[in-house]
Amino acid sequence: MVDQATTLEHLGLAVGSPGIRSVGPLAFGPEGVLFVGDNVGAAIYAIDVGDSETSGQARAIDLDNLDSSLAAYLGCTREDVEIRDLAVHPGSNNAYLSVMRGSGDAAVPVIVRIDASGAISDVALDEIGFSKSEIEDAADEDDPREVTRVKLRTVTVTDMSYVDGLLVVAGTSNEEFSSTLRRIRFPFTGDTNANSLEIFHVSHGRYETAAPIRAFVPYQGNNSILASYTCTPVVQFTVSDFAPGELAHGKTVAELGAHNRPLDLVSYEQGDEEYLLVANDRHPLIKIACVDIDQQGPLTVPDDSLDSSPADPVTPGVGVPRQLLPHEGVRRMANLDGDNVLMLQQDPEGNIHLHTYDVGDL
């Protein structure tokens, strides 16, 4: 482990005990660095997971009743296991999960590794190579208004992606309702906010709003981002439009219907075409062709049936064309190796399984 950490010193990692208090969103960065969102500790860690294995070939990972196996491994009941996120190591293709074991004072953050044989192990979170970036509103630092302020504001990170030297972070404030996308340069420099931007989106050409981004995925060689919101629209941004400190505008390309919340997005290639999958908590798994997003104009006109027959429910298929896939209960997804997509699925009884799907079958 120490040798591994030493090899990542050039990325600003140093060996020590990071004191991670919770684990949430995960994303892999350069050279197998794992970014871990710690929402209790208000920080993002870059850690060396000590996984230098190179896969070289497609390896399916399939593990039924993953939650039961994790509970057995962690020595607790199933109720004490909360799987927060899934990511795939770009070199070894091993699956990594962020898992909270227990809650409150007894909560233990765990980074679980699952290899192609389905064997479970965990990444030691003390004496590892790591670096840290605080999640804070930089404006609070040395603020003369301190006397009137009570530091109760938090930003709960909901998703992260590493894009060309920047860790892009979506989060939800526990106070103000806004849409701030943080862009943190990696290796971490301590300058977290210079690249924050507030994003507005317009619905039906009429209502301009901001809302926290729940999940997002870079695509088209990291030139575009497709984001899903707490308020259900799916919005496209062009990365070159991002200017530090500016208000940015995204293009609402689809709505996914009432009482439904997008949970995760993943991109993959099938033939020469790039596609995105959107996992939802109520609706089925949705497949969108990236070329259709480009061709989709901003949503401007509500469905005519709204005016002519308000009793008719509006078809949630407003916007970009989409295909519904049969995979049930998809909660998290990750591109395994280009040829396969790994999915964390919850069955109707609440059991959680990990399955691999060939992109040719999606």
Place this chain on the structure above:
Amino acid sequence: MSQVPGEETSAAINLAWCERNGKVALKIDGWDRAVPADLGGPDAGDISRRFALLTTEALESGRDVNSVPPIAGRFEVSGDALFFIPRFPFVAGASYSLVARPHPDAGADAASPIVHIWRPADEAEPTAFVACIYPDVAVVPVNLLKFYLQFSEPMSEGRAQRAIRVCRDDTGEPLEGVFVPMDPELWDPTRQRMTLLLDPARIKHGLVPNMEAGYPLIEGVPFRLFIDPSLRDSRGRPLRAGAERRYDVGPEVRERIDPRKWRLTVPAPGSLDPLQVEFERPLDYALLQRCLWVNGPLGTVVDGHGKSGPGEGSWSFTPAEPWLAGTHQLVVDRQLEDLSGNSPVRVFDRDMTEPDDGPPLTDNVVVDFLCESG
């Protein structure tokens, strides 16, 4: 399986809780008599092939014992006893099972004795309670965006989805889909204040969920917010009691906060009297704690203490030093919101066809006031 915590005994194996290097470990006595032959020395690899500690839940799940992952940890031999030191702490109230596999020489028919032990639960009396529910008002707008729950002590996460509900006060009927699913839950750093977001997709004009399902609340229909005692404090204990609050529901509010309409009671220079500010509508409790401040005649921030008033309808500011004579500024951070998410710089869901809605401003809003001798 025994329900009595503490030492457990099989034919020859005794299990007992103990402490090893400051951590709770499991002591396994009599292990050398539980197998037909000695293990041949304290070899941890050999021991872990012969013994496996499992959760009783996993053992009783119906899965093949050999397919259940053993609990992460290590065995240590010391004297006549074997110890299991878990990688993650044993859980209060959980049951554990030691499977002793027969020695390879014992033959295929040899039994695998299993011994169980139960970790005592924390049975301390519950003490935590809901100290306040915000907004602290009687009537909320139909497009209410947030509640804050203030607890008396730090809480655990993960149970809000099941423990919090909203019902019509007239019929008792539950109102469904009111909140954004609480995953992740939104807590302050002390884990004493939780934010509940009402589903913005149903609040925002022009979105399909708003058109399909309407506002989460119903104008003119009072409701109650219920917090079940099954929420857990940081030690895993339930609340001392549940909590509830009744609200009436008024019309929607869809305009910017207008500080020009606030009524200021300005103190005399030289005094330590508070500046008092009456708002034109109730504002967001949490944001009020940090989104207002005062600049003095020299343009610097006045040191002092700001406090929101009853029903979040007012704010007062007491300076640390006596007021100076001259023009001051009450500064309103652009992030301040009312109960419907409108700020001084933008309407929550701006109707771009409405000239009054205007594009969002990028600066804070300032209200001048003059401290002068009466």
